[in-house]
Amino acid sequence: xxxxxxxxxxxxxxxxxxxxxxxxxxxxxxxxxxxxxxxxxxxxxxxxxxxxxxxxxxxxxxxxxxxxxxxxxxxxxxxxxxxxxxxxxxxxxxxxxxxxxxxxxxxxxxxxx
Amino acid sequence: xxxxxxxxxxxxxxxxxxxxxxxxxxxxxxxxxxxxxxxxxxxxxxxxxxxxxxxxxxxxxxxxxxxxxxxxxxxxxxxxxxxxxxxxxxxxxxxxxxxxxxxxxxxxxxxx
Numbered sequence: 001x002x003x004x005x006x007x008x009x010x011x012x013x014x015x016x017x018x019x020x021x022x023x024x025x026x027x028x029x030x031x032x033x034x035x036x037x038x039x040x041x042x043x044x045x046x047x048x049x050x051x052x053x054x055x056x057x058x059x060x061x062x063x064x065x066x067x068x069x070x071x072x073x074x075x076x077x078x079x080x081x082x083x084x085x086x087x088x089x090x091x092x093x094x095x096x097x098x099x100x101x102x103x104x105x106x107x108x109x110x111x112x113x
Numbered sequence: 114x115x116x117x118x119x120x121x122x123x124x125x126x127x128x129x130x131x132x133x134x135x136x137x138x139x140x141x142x143x144x145x146x147x148x149x150x151x152x153x154x155x156x157x158x159x160x161x162x163x164x165x166x167x168x169x170x171x172x173x174x175x176x177x178x179x180x181x182x183x184x185x186x187x188x189x190x191x192x193x194x195x196x197x198x199x200x201x202x203x204x205x206x207x208x209x210x211x212x213x214x215x216x217x218x219x220x221x222x223x224x225x
Contacts, residue, residue, distance in 0.1 A: 031211060035215075040122060042215050043218075058212070101159045102149075107156055
């Protein structure tokens with residue numbers, strides 16, 4: 001049981017380039033999330049989805065887009081990367097039941113130069 | 114009002130000591146309070162959680178204390194060990210919220 005898998009684990013982008021981060025979960029969870037983690041800032045929610053075909057904005061959505069075409073996958077896109085998007089990105093999923101446990105992926109370390 | 118404020122930002126404790134991390138919230142609708150533990154290079158993982166109908170929950174060396182009137186909750190790690198060195202996040206949610214609100218995190222170092 002793999003849980004939550006993020007691809008890639010590391011990436012270096014030049015300013016203005018685009019990329020897509022992939023998150024896959026095999027727990028049949030309804031809810032999926034993308035967070036970014038920066039020193040002293042904790043985990044900030046970028047976008048989330050409460051089911052296949054749905055997406056919603058989180059706390060820091062600007063500069064990012066997401067899609068949830070399949071229940072098990074949640075994609076995070078950066079259309080024109082900026083140095084301010086240098087961060088560690090985490091995907092998480094939950095069943096959505098109250099008092100839910102969130103399961104996190106291993107993270108993607110993105111550097112924009 | 115949806116924020117959870119966590120302190121301290123970093124904490125150094127001697128092996129065998131008690132580690133204490135505090136969180137405070139404003140939103141009285143919050144009714145689920147988990148703590149997550151994150152080791153370097155890994156994603157956070159659920160450590161322990163509490164509902165506001167109890168004032169304390171203990172699992173092994175880890176205890177959550179909850180003060181509903183003060184809108185505060187804390188994590189206590191008894192007999193702290195070097196293997197407890199990690200970043201700890203408090204969080205909060207409420208029924209129907211669809212998401213967790215995380216504190217800023219505390220980097221805990223246990224010196225041998």
